[in-house]
Amino acid sequence: MATRDSKDPDLERSLTLLWSGRPQGRRGPRPRLTVDGIARAAVEVADAEGIEALSMQRIATELGYSTMSLYNHVPSKDLLLEVAADIGAGPPPDIGDPDDFRPAVRRWVAALWAGFRLRPWMLRVPFDHAPVGPHQLAWLDRLLRPLLAAGLSGRQARVAALHLTAVVRGTAQISLSLAAVNRTDDGVPRSDADLARILTGFLDERDYPALTAVYTAELAGDTAADTADEDPLPFELGFGVDRFLDGVESWVAANRPGADS
Amino acid sequence: MATRDSKDPDLERSLTLLWSGRPQGRRGPRPRLTVDGIARAAVEVADAEGIEALSMQRIATELGYSTMSLYNHVPSKDLLLEVAADIGAGPPPDIGDPDDFRPAVRRWVAALWAGFRLRPWMLRVPFDHAPVGPHQLAWLDRLLRPLLAAGLSGRQARVAALHLTAVVRGTAQISLSLAAVNRTDDGVPRSDADLARILTGFLDERDYPALTAVYTAELAGDTAADTADEDPLPFELGFGVDRFLDGVESWVAANRPGADS
DNA sequence: CATTAGAACGTATGACATACACAGTTTTAG
């Protein structure tokens, strides 16, 4: 049951690694390193210097051990990243009464968004299967509660949760990377409007009619007050989420007695 | 104007690379390699052997040139990947009459889904800013047309498009990676149900009530006939998209005269 | 006590991206 073997497919390994309640009474010297400690160090490094700086060597020196000792506890960097991502996710947010469907889901979305804003490196962790870590599943569980409470079936709730997760991730990937470019850029702080301005220079209106229409409108200062400051969802994310919730709401209202699809 | 210089931030470079209409009348020997040819070779390699096999050396030998010659045309692997991703996207699909809002959007979504199914490696190309390549923008343009036709404002259409793109990407990332695990796995072909079965072994019902409820229901064969075969959207993707479209529809109906947010 | 699983370590290997200097080739300036 060492960590230094078995390169079988994947899922089982992730699971045992992520959920390992240390089996008692092993031989050998007492381990001074732990999976958890290693992953926690990885999170610290990623928080401080981004995911590019995250090498096995970096983690090891951070902990004061040799690079290879990590491999006694973790079978590969990929798996380690998976554990780090689960730890990085942290415990799920409190979203209030799940029966209060809409605000509960909105709070969940806002929390995930805030999480990605806090740890942008989590957007870079490649994503190899459905979430299986304890924290990730706890997040999922919290989201499923209001969705089920709203009247969705199990299957529907599951895909709705997937939908929402994907939306937050995708939106964050685009919006937050823009912010990252801002940091490295010395001159102009780039923004949506800047992008629009640059692009319109390249676009031929005949090839991209809708796009040029949208961007020129955007440049004409359609930018509208960024709604309420207390709303933690930016328009970019909130509009889509709200439309989706509208749709879910009316759908459950219409299909109250009906079965699945 | 060589490619062998200027490491300034990012966006401008991507743009000039992606849109470069070869400026005529340069000195030096006629280039035998082109950005396009290189990127096309990259696509071939990725198609055949996945993105892990995609190294600069691999591309170069594929083309019969030395590794370093690539750098005369492409400033870095990251930028090259961006170009390859744009080429891999290909021209946007024909989605029919944009005024026929719903089916048009659905066709677009189905096409993108099919694209990711065909080239799963595109899901692994890191995603550093809003799309700027000619093909990517053409896809975006095609999606914006029905959204605008449906009555959304420019800004709303833009975020709706972002929303839909994110959903397809995210859903594909999870569902298609499952399929990939299937391929490497020798014994059981894993599926949603398998995942459910495995997970329920780990989960404590008290910590994950909603999740266990969903999964046990799923195991009880809630799996329902996979709807129509002619519907190119799997339930996983279609349900969310349809709810979103419902929401958009009712929203534009309600806010016909109103301005933005 | 003797055995043995397992921990930490060092060294080694093989990819890989990319910097740099060189040699050959066209185009343009004088």
Add this chain to the structure above:
DNA sequence: CTAAAACTGTGTATGTCATACGTTCTAATG
């Protein structure tokens, strides 16, 4: 018409990285 300039393709070199392997030491078990 010639010479410099700009550029292409190549070879070699460097530094980083994940990870395989063998060794040594430690502590729990028979």
